[in-house]
Amino acid sequence: xxxxxxxxxxxxxxxxxxxxxxxxxxxxxxxxxxxxxxxxxxxxxxxxxxxxxxxxxxxxxxxxxxxxxxxxxxxxxxxxxxxxxxxxxxxxxxxxxxxxxxxxxxxxxxxxxxxxxxxxxxxxxxxxxxxxxxxxxxxxxxxxxxxxxxxxxxxxxxxxxxxxxxxxxxxxxxxxxxxxxxxxxxxxxxxxxxxxxxxxxxxxxxxxxxxxxxxxxxxxxxxxxxxxxxxxxxxxxxxxxxxxxxxxxxxxxxxxxxxxxxxxxxxxxxxxxxxx
Amino acid sequence: xxxxxxxxxxxxxxxxxxxxxxxxxxxxxxxxxxxxxxxxxxxxxxxxxxxxxxxxxxxxxxxxxxxxxxxxxxxxxxxxxxxxxxxxxxxxxxxxxxxxxxxxxxxxxxxxxxxxxxxxxxxxxxxxxxxxxxxxxxxxxxxxxxxxxxxxxxxxxxxxxxxxxxxxxxxxxxxxxxxxxxxxxxxxxxxxxxxxxxxxxxxxxxxxxxxxxxxxxxxxxxxxxxxxxxxxxxxxxxxxxxxxxxxxxxxxxxxxxxxxxxxxxxxxxxxxxxxx
Numbered sequence: 001x002x003x004x005x006x007x008x009x010x011x012x013x014x015x016x017x018x019x020x021x022x023x024x025x026x027x028x029x030x031x032x033x034x035x036x037x038x039x040x041x042x043x044x045x046x047x048x049x050x051x052x053x054x055x056x057x058x059x060x061x062x063x064x065x066x067x068x069x070x071x072x073x074x075x076x077x078x079x080x081x082x083x084x085x086x087x088x089x090x091x092x093x094x095x096x097x098x099x100x101x102x103x104x105x106x107x108x109x110x111x112x113x114x115x116x117x118x119x120x121x122x123x124x125x126x127x128x129x130x131x132x133x134x135x136x137x138x139x140x141x142x143x144x145x146x147x148x149x150x151x152x153x154x155x156x157x158x159x160x161x162x163x164x165x166x167x168x169x170x171x172x173x174x175x176x177x178x179x180x181x182x183x184x185x186x187x188x189x190x191x192x193x194x195x196x197x198x199x200x201x202x203x204x205x206x207x208x209x210x211x212x213x214x215x216x217x218x219x220x221x222x223x224x225x226x227x228x229x230x231x232x233x234x235x236x237x238x239x240x241x242x243x244x245x246x247x248x249x250x251x252x253x254x255x256x257x258x259x260x261x262x263x264x265x266x267x268x269x270x271x272x273x274x275x276x
Numbered sequence: 277x278x279x280x281x282x283x284x285x286x287x288x289x290x291x292x293x294x295x296x297x298x299x300x301x302x303x304x305x306x307x308x309x310x311x312x313x314x315x316x317x318x319x320x321x322x323x324x325x326x327x328x329x330x331x332x333x334x335x336x337x338x339x340x341x342x343x344x345x346x347x348x349x350x351x352x353x354x355x356x357x358x359x360x361x362x363x364x365x366x367x368x369x370x371x372x373x374x375x376x377x378x379x380x381x382x383x384x385x386x387x388x389x390x391x392x393x394x395x396x397x398x399x400x401x402x403x404x405x406x407x408x409x410x411x412x413x414x415x416x417x418x419x420x421x422x423x424x425x426x427x428x429x430x431x432x433x434x435x436x437x438x439x440x441x442x443x444x445x446x447x448x449x450x451x452x453x454x455x456x457x458x459x460x461x462x463x464x465x466x467x468x469x470x471x472x473x474x475x476x477x478x479x480x481x482x483x484x485x486x487x488x489x490x491x492x493x494x495x496x497x498x499x500x501x502x503x504x505x506x507x508x509x510x511x512x513x514x515x516x517x518x519x520x521x522x523x524x525x526x527x528x529x530x531x532x533x534x535x536x537x538x539x540x541x542x543x544x545x546x547x548x549x550x551x552x
Contacts (some may be wrong), residue, residue, distance in 0.1 A: 001303035044401035118484045138482050166482060176476055178384060180483035183470075184490040187463060189543040191521040194459075194515075196521070196546035200452055204550060206414050206442060207456035208394045213489040213548040214460040222540035226533055233530055239470075240527050247466040247474070251516050252511055257502055267465040271494040272485065273480060 001153045002027040005056035006239040007075055008067030009033035009041045009117055011121060012092045014129025016064055017046035023160040032056055040126045055081035062154060065091035069227035073102050080106035088150040090115045094177065096142045096170035098231040112168055113151055114142035116177070117163065122219065135162035142170045178235035182228065183276075186236070188217035277429045278303040279488030281332035285309035285317045287397060288368045289403025292340055293322035299436040309402075312444055316402045331381055333358035338430060341367035349378050355419040356382035366391045370417045370453065373448035374507040389427055390418035390446055392453070393439065398495065401541040411438035418446045454511035458504065459519055462512070464493035467488035 004020065006013040009031040017029045029046035031038050041047045049084060056063055057079040072093045083089070089112050093099050096114045103112035119137040121128055139158045145149065151275045155165050168176070169200045194213045253259035280296070282289040285307040294306050307314050307323035317323045332339055333355040341348045348369045359365070367390050369375050379388035379435035395413040397404055415434045419427065431441050444452070450543045468491045471479045505512060 021458040058343075060530070091545075118482060119411060120484050120486070137484075140482060144324075166478075168478065168482075172478065173474075175477040176482045179471060179474055179476070179479055179490060180487050184467060184486050186526050187379065187467060187523070188486075188490060188547075189540055190526045191460060191519060192543035192546045193526070193539055194519045196542050198455055200448075202444065202448065202452040203455055206394060206416060206444075206449075206452045206547070207550065208396050208413075210460050210464075210493045211456050211550065212284040212394070213492050214464065215543075215550065216489050217486045218432065218540075218543040218547040220540070220544070222537045222544075225540065226536065229530055229536070236530065237527065240523065243467060243470045243472075244523065247463070247516065250462050250466045250469070251513065254505055254512065260505070261498045263469055264465055264494075264496070264501065266472045267468035267491075268498075268511040270468045270480070270494070271464075271491040274483065274491065 001060045001150055001157075002155065003030065003060045004028075004062040004064055005030040005032055005051055005060040006047060006064045006066060007032040007053060007056070008065065008071065009047060010066065011124050011126065012117060012119075012133070013064065013234050014041055014044065014046040014068035014126035015131065016066065016092070017041065017133055018129055018131035019161045021158060022043060023157060025059070025157065029107065030056060030060060037126050041129075044126065046126060046129055053079055054082050058084055060088060061222050062150060063087060063089045065089065065093070068224055069093045069095060069099065069231055072099055076102045076106050082110050083111065085109055085111075088113060088148065088154065089109055090154060092117055094228045095231040096173045096182070100142060100170045101247065106174045109257050110145050112144075113147070113154070114144070114219065116140040116173060122216070124221070134158065137163055138166050139163040140168055140173055142168055144170070145196050158187035174232050175235045175238075178232055178239040181241075182232060182236045183239040184221060185217050185225065187243065190214055191215060192218035193225055277433075279306065279336045279356060279425055280304075280338040280340055281306040281308055281327055281336040282323060282340045282342060283332070284331060284341065284347065285313045285323060285402050286342065287394060287400050287402065288307065288395075289340065289342030290317055290320065290322040290402035290408065291409035292315065292342065292368070292481060293538070294320065294405055294407035295410055295434060297321060297435045299433060301490055306332060313402050316407075320402065322402060322405055326527065329355055330358050333363070334360055337363060338426060339365045341365065341369070344500055345369045345371060345375065346509055348375055348447060352378045352382050352384070352403050356384050359387065363387055364389060364424065364430065368393055370457070370504045370509040374448045374472045376418060376420055376446045386421050388420075389423070389430070390420070391415040392449060397496040398492070400497070411432065413439055414440050414442045415439040416444055416449050418444055418449050419445065450508050451511045451514075454508055454515040454519075457510060458512045459515040461493050461496060461501065462492055462516065463519065467491060468494035
């Protein structure tokens with residue numbers, strides 16, 4: 001891998017460029033993005049030069065698609081006719097089945113490797129990019145072909161960022177993030193909405209620090225989430241149904257201490273486990 | 277107010293002692309607690325001396341009950357017969373109606389002022405006490421009598437800590453915290469429980485930083501929460517019902533972007549508002 005083009009130089013794309021550089025990548029890092037993002041990314045050293053999508057498809061070794069999901073889908077369709085046979089395309093979209101399917105439909109499945117870095121920040125845009133964003137976090141890859149040496153090289157770089165590469169099927173990825181990411185997002189949004197609509201004026205000022213944690217995800221922008229949820233609806237619905245079931249169990253247990261204590265202790269054990 | 281006895285010298289009680297001292301309180305601060313907590317509180321300067329509950333009731337100006345709710349209830353009953361007529365009792369319990377009612381039943385309603393500092397930490401115990409714990413946070417008082425000069429003095433000290441004193445009825449307090457505190461706690465517990473029971477092994481390691489926020493409250497210890505929930509069950513059930521309704525609306529809106537965007541934006545507006 002000697003050249004890479006980051007398509008969509010925002011928080012994730014910019015961080016990928018910075019992390020590559022920090023890890024010792026000597027090749028050229030191109031960027032396909034808005035003029036403002038390109039300018040900021042050049043100043044920060046996240047990319048070396050701008051490039052058009054077409055030229056990137058025709059010449060660059062790895063294309064890294066880090067746009068919102070709906071744009072990733074469009075980019076795949078648009079670049080497919082120009083893609084040179086030695087290139088690898090990977091992406092950073094939050095759902096995988098629909099994106100992988102689009103690569104198949106565009107006839108470039110053999111050159112596509114789905115990816116999803118489980119990293120993020122409240123802030124968006126390349127200005128918030130950070131070479132350490134992926135460190136200590138899982139980075140999911142969803143290979144559907146046997147892969148080339150470029151696959152292996154890409155994996156090595158991700159590992160060099162300090163991320164843990166986890167290989168899963170696109171289906172398993174989507175059902176997992178429905179529970180661990182999309183469900184918490186919708187819960188946070190619904191909680192904030194419940195309180196926003198509360199006729200009690202104290203619902204906006206009498207609260208402890210816990211509510212701040214529980215509503216941080218509610219600050220998320222809808223434009224990112226629309227296409228995430230659109231491309232994972234059945235799994236998100238299953239996750240919501242399971243959660244409501246468990247919330248119902250907790251409600252019933254309000255009258256039965258032994259059950260409620262058991263629930264608190266299982267929940268606490270899980271919450272401790274994911275912090276290790 | 278020249279003397280105060282903190283009954284239950286843990287995170288809240290210890291912080292109250294430290295905050296009083298920091299704010300310039302010149303009187304004597306006594307502690308009623310376990311030998312280990314008394315020892316630690318003496319070393320930290322959160323209290324000046326230990327005292328028995330009986331002696332405190334007979335001699336001290338203000339008794340500050342900062343125990344778990346079930347113990348506050350017991351303390352009220354136990355100290356009532358010894359209480360000298362000039363004393364004020366206040367508490368820091370997370371629900372107010374049952375505690376205020378207990379003071380009435382014990383015949384000391386005229387000397388009782390319910391309180392609830394909306395402050396906390398993950399860590400418990402006097403070792404985690406902090407003079408700044410109340411700063412910038414609401415501190416609810418639920419007076420049910422016209423009050424004495426001791427009421428006013430106590431309020432002035434709390435204001436001197438940098439806290440905002442908010443006066444509410446016990447009923448209004450309990451219904452507010454059911455929505456802003458008890459509901460988020462049960463949601464966090466139910467979310468962690470849903471994931472703990474997930475047969476998918478990736479549910480414990482493929483997640484983003486959002487899940488860490490959403491499961492922090494799930495780390496809470498059940499022994500504190502049992503008596504909180506026990507003493508606020510009807511309001512907690514109403515809050516749960518409302519939340520499930522809103523979660524249902526969000527679920528339906530997965531098929532309708534205009535509604536979903538509206539929900540995300542109302543939720544985000546609320547989440548921003550409570551951060552100001």
